[in-house]
Amino acid sequence: MSVRLSRRPLSVPAAYRELGQGPAGGIAIFLGRVRPDRVGARIVRALDYEADEGIALAAMHRIERGARARWGADEIVLHHRIGRLRVGEISVIAGAAAAHRADAFRSARWIIERLKSDVPIWKQNVLSGDPR
Template sequence: MSSSLFVITDQPIVPEEVSNKVKRREAGAITLFLGTVRELTYGKRTLYLEYDAYPTMAVAQLERIGREVRERWADTVVAVTHRVGRLEISDIAVVIAVSSPHRKAAYEANEYVIERIKQIVPIWKKEHGEDGTEWIGDQLNQQAYPEGRPMVRDIPKEDER
């Protein structure tokens, strides 16, 4: 499922293809974020991940994030491709490309996008652990790490920046 700039796919992601979507003459910077499958999460070994999504809503929410970015950082363009299905260690799960006239805005917008994806986009991650455990979403926080683990920091509101 896609809207050209925002794509949910079950195919491997080619970062350069995502980056090319935001290239333009007005851009002095392009930031590229690649979210990959890591082997260890807080000391627990991961065998593989499974991502699932509600594609229509996921793309709609990604488009919303794109609008939010344009409102906060003028002349900034965003493209996001997120993969679903089974992903092995080191596979790319998500690519976020942001172009902007200036590098600071590109960096800030890119970080904003990944945090907002975690907050509002209906994409679910299931981690399959070496010890036979399976974690889905916040269950990872509550069951595997009852002592707590770092949480995603809040994105400051416009009037707090």
């Protein structure tokens, strides 16, 4: 089990190590990254992420338990970064290990969708030309 909010860069190798510690035959890992979206004449150069950390962690633990109960996932990784992230940096890792690929894919998909709908995390654009 691995649920985390972190102010430091997220590590894909660390997530893989946690997912790979059991005998699961399938591991699916989704990575969310900061996109250089265009906003009018300007471009997103970073995102500022914040969370209500206590409530967010409790919600992430519920998602982790839900993925095990619903999809039979053996291991779950749900790591979200907070603070300022530049374009290209990883904001979220949602991974699942299960006996077979179908349940690994379903679990990873389910936990990232639940994170978006259930966890109090917010992002704000930092645009080209912004002073901060």
